[in-house]
Amino acid sequence: MIAKTKNGGVATLADVSRTAGVSIATASTVLNRPWSSKHITPATRERVRVAAAALRYRPNLAARALVSRRMQTVGVAAVVDGGELSHYFLEIFNGIVTAAAQRGQNTTAFTLRDWQQAAERIRDFCDGRIDGMILLAPTFTHAQVQLPAHIPFVSIHANSALPGVVNIESDEEAGAFALTQHLIARGHWRIMHLAGPAGLIGAERRISGYKRALAAARIPLDRELLVHAGYTAALGCEAMRAWLQKHAGEPLPHAVFCANDAVAIGCSEALAEVGLRVPADISVAGFDDSFAARAVVPQLTSVRQPLREMGARAVELLLARIGRASPASAAQPKAVVFPVELAPRASVGAAPRVEQAVPATAVAAARTP
Amino acid sequence: MIAKTKNGGVATLADVSRTAGVSIATASTVLNRPWSSKHITPATRERVRVAAAALRYRPNLAARALVSRRMQTVGVAAVVDGGELSHYFLEIFNGIVTAAAQRGQNTTAFTLRDWQQAAERIRDFCDGRIDGMILLAPTFTHAQVQLPAHIPFVSIHANSALPGVVNIESDEEAGAFALTQHLIARGHWRIMHLAGPAGLIGAERRISGYKRALAAARIPLDRELLVHAGYTAALGCEAMRAWLQKHAGEPLPHAVFCANDAVAIGCSEALAEVGLRVPADISVAGFDDSFAARAVVPQLTSVRQPLREMGARAVELLLARIGRASPASAAQPKAVVFPVELAPRASVGAAPRVEQAVPATAVAAARTP
DNA sequence: CTGAAAGCGCTTACAG
DNA sequence: CTGAAAGCGCTTACAG
Numbered sequence: 001m002i003a004k005t006k007n008g009g010v011a012t013l014a015d016v017s018r019t020a021g022v023s024i025a026t027a028s029t030v031l032n033r034p035w036s037s038k039h040i041t042p043a044t045r046e047r048v049r050v051a052a053a054a055l056r057y058r059p060n061l062a063a064r065a066l067v068s069r070r071m072q073t074v075g076v077a078a079v080v081d082g083g084e085l086s087h088y089f090l091e092i093f094n095g096i097v098t099a100a101a102q103r104g105q106n107t108t109a110f111t112l113r114d115w116q117q118a119a120e121r122i123r124d125f126c127d128g129r130i131d132g133m134i135l136l137a138p139t140f141t142h143a144q145v146q147l148p149a150h151i152p153f154v155s156i157h158a159n160s161a162l163p164g165v166v167n168i169e170s171d172e173e174a175g176a177f178a179l180t181q182h183l184i185a186r187g188h189w190r191i192m193h194l195a196g197p198a199g200l201i202g203a204e205r206r207i208s209g210y211k212r213a214l215a216a217a218r219i220p221l222d223r224e225l226l227v228h229a230g231y232t233a234a235l236g237c238e239a240m241r242a243w244l245q246k247h248a249g250e251p252l253p254h255a256v257f258c259a260n261d262a263v264a265i266g267c268s269e270a271l272a273e274v275g276l277r278v279p280a281d282i283s284v285a286g287f288d289d290s291f292a293a294r295a296v297v298p299q300l301t302s303v304r305q306p307l308r309e310m311g312a313r314a315v316e317l318l319l320a321r322i323g324r325a326s327p328a329s330a331a332q333p334k335a336v337v338f339p340v341e342l343a344p345r346a347s348v349g350a351a352p353r354v355e356q357a358v359p360a361t362a363v364a365a366a367r368t369p
Numbered sequence: 370m371i372a373k374t375k376n377g378g379v380a381t382l383a384d385v386s387r388t389a390g391v392s393i394a395t396a397s398t399v400l401n402r403p404w405s406s407k408h409i410t411p412a413t414r415e416r417v418r419v420a421a422a423a424l425r426y427r428p429n430l431a432a433r434a435l436v437s438r439r440m441q442t443v444g445v446a447a448v449v450d451g452g453e454l455s456h457y458f459l460e461i462f463n464g465i466v467t468a469a470a471q472r473g474q475n476t477t478a479f480t481l482r483d484w485q486q487a488a489e490r491i492r493d494f495c496d497g498r499i500d501g502m503i504l505l506a507p508t509f510t511h512a513q514v515q516l517p518a519h520i521p522f523v524s525i526h527a528n529s530a531l532p533g534v535v536n537i538e539s540d541e542e543a544g545a546f547a548l549t550q551h552l553i554a555r556g557h558w559r560i561m562h563l564a565g566p567a568g569l570i571g572a573e574r575r576i577s578g579y580k581r582a583l584a585a586a587r588i589p590l591d592r593e594l595l596v597h598a599g600y601t602a603a604l605g606c607e608a609m610r611a612w613l614q615k616h617a618g619e620p621l622p623h624a625v626f627c628a629n630d631a632v633a634i635g636c637s638e639a640l641a642e643v644g645l646r647v648p649a650d651i652s653v654a655g656f657d658d659s660f661a662a663r664a665v666v667p668q669l670t671s672v673r674q675p676l677r678e679m680g681a682r683a684v685e686l687l688l689a690r691i692g693r694a695s696p697a698s699a700a701q702p703k704a705v706v707f708p709v710e711l712a713p714r715a716s717v718g719a720a721p722r723v724e725q726a727v728p729a730t731a732v733a734a735a736r737t738p
Numbered sequence: 739c740t741g742a743a744a745g746c747g748c749t750t751a752c753a754g
Numbered sequence: 755c756t757g758a759a760a761g762c763g764c765t766t767a768c769a770g
């Protein structure tokens with residue numbers, strides 16, 4: 001029990017075994033497989049334990065990973081546009097980190113400038129430093145990016161089907177439907193939709209729910225009220241501002257259903273610029289029920305997606321697939337769909353008693369040559 | 370050039386060397402040390418490159434880490450209270466991930482329930498899976514938690530000096546001073562401070578700046594106006610609500626300087642409950658200049674700490690210390706202090722012309738038996 | 739200019 | 755009940 005570490009540094013299994021007076025194999029068994037160490041003398045087991053504790057032995061994960069081919073780490077790949085990590089990302093990431101930690105797994109974050117560069121970088125990420133990867137809202141297709149076959153992937157809100165990858169999504173169509181229906185129930189019928197980027201499946205599903213709710217209420221779709229903005233506050237503000245300028249003097253929409261909370265915040269800004277009050281003059285609703293939805297005044301009516309839970313589920317599914325044989329050979333897994341929930345708040349009021357017109361904008365018209 | 374991988378799986382260096390018809394050592398040199406491979410025939414180098422590309426060779430990081438003792442990964446430890454990752458964390462984390470990625474380093478997040486449990490868990494984290502660690506706003510002392518000596522640490526906003534650890538902080542005292550001075554310049558003099566948790570160095574520094582600004586303007590400190598709330602919106606709301614109830618009928622403060630933006634948002638909520646408008650009736654200011662400060666209406670006057678840059682600097686300093694001999698033997702490194710910046714916004718207005726009294730609260734008084 | 743060999747710290751059949 | 759040995763994939767002196 002006198003022997004210390006050979007090199008004055010971190011203790012290794014060899015140090016422990018030498019100190020305990022047993023072989024490396026025995027030390028390893030005692031420390032890592034308590035159940036199969038039943039066949040080892042209690043006295044021996046105790047000696048090993050004491051030695052490990054005395055030497056502050058910690059297994060070297062790199063060495064262990066080399067033989068077990070498991071790094072006990074899950075990777076998360078996400079696009080960080082313009083250096084901004086959004087709240088959407090934060091919520092999901094939180095769910096992932098927490099769930100992973102509960103299962104003794106680490107989480108390594110990989111941020112990408114855009115999904116186009118993902119092809120080569122994702123491959124780099126998979127060089128034995130992670131056991132599986134979660135893709136956050138990937139927009140690439142199977143044709144653009146071939147995912148490495150040797151580790152499993154799980155995606156959240158993928159924009160297209162990726163072979164062999166389970167996708168976790170939320171029922172955005174139902175959310176958009178419920179939200180639009182809610183607006184209609186409050187007496188609104190001239191309902192505008194500031195939609196997300198054209199072509200993105202999530203944006204399309206929200207549009208689809210919007211249309212279905214209008215149809216269900218027999219409200220004809222007004223093409224002028226369906227505008228593609230994007231997913232940021234700046235784009236929302238810009239889109240609403242442009243719309244107001246173009247439609248000055250025409251009937252004011254009763255409500256605006258925005259692609260997400262950020263867009264709703266930008267939209268409200270544009271409305272405030274021309275003196276319109278939310279919800280007295282016009283109601284506004286968002287989507288995602290992010291932190292921002294509750295931080296703004298008035299608080300935003302929104303649709304809650306259980307982002308935290310979705311992240312946690314991603315970890316579960318990923319872990320279940322790690323180490324399992326040939327996931328590729330399995331049939332394409334079905335998507336996991338989470339329900340969403342309407343979160344009614346102050347930004348949606350009753351329809352105004354009298355119809356209003358879009359105010360003439362004080363803002364200088366966009367300078368066109 | 371016919372040989373494929375031995376086991377149908379991922380190609381190893383051995384596969385590459387066999388395919389290229391060279392030794393493993395040569396393949397390794399060509400692939401990893403282009404400069405010292407100058408002494409290798411161009412033809413040989415080319416053969417190795419072609420073979421590596423053809424086999425889609427990717428070095429196994431676990432194996433490399435085992436010999437080089439570098440995982441190319443930095444760890445970030447932070448406390449996630451109540452499952453909430455705050456914006457404060459998000460901003461810094463963003464700076465860290467981005468800076469690390471630029472230097473080819475991965476970032477692994479470790480979340481803790483509290484810093485008390487940090488002792489054992491931090492030790493676990495350092496089992497060769499990271500090369501260094503960044504501590505986010507640690508509150509433990511050296512006596513409570515002994516950091517492992519074999520890897521370097523850098524802290525951000527540490528609450529007490531940790532031996533051998535560089536701390537990155539911002540000049541919170543100056544920020545609080547500038548903010549309070551700004552309020553005074555706008556004509557306010559009955560200025561309340563909803564402070565952070567007692568005992569935390571950051572909270573104390575903000576209090577100190579507040580006091581110094583009052584003293585500089587010869588405004589006597591009113592003990593009733595200095596209240597400890599905490600760092601969350603709920604605590605801010607609660608503290609303000611309690612204060613209003615207790616002080617009904619007394620002169621209303623002109624302005625409230627809150628420990629951070631979340632507290633300011635909670636505070637505004639409490640003010641709104643009794644019909645007080647910001648900034649017409651009372652001005653409110655926050656601290657941190659988080660996303661929330663700009664998301665609320667009216668936007669919050671705040672103090673900007675360059676969190677993103679602080680995270681990036683942490684990575685730089687950490688990388689500089691990784692692999693360098695005995696950081697422990699060096700003298701205690703000096704803290705790195707970042708300047709802060711006042712961000713004046715709409716939540717602070719001019720002092721009202723007439724003094725107001727704290728309105729009687731409509732809320733039922735706390736039921737005491 | 740290139741290769742054979744040792745070794746990083748661990749796990750796991752396989753012998754005794 | 756316990757130990758000797760091979761091997762995970764790589765890097766790096768050290769020989770030729």
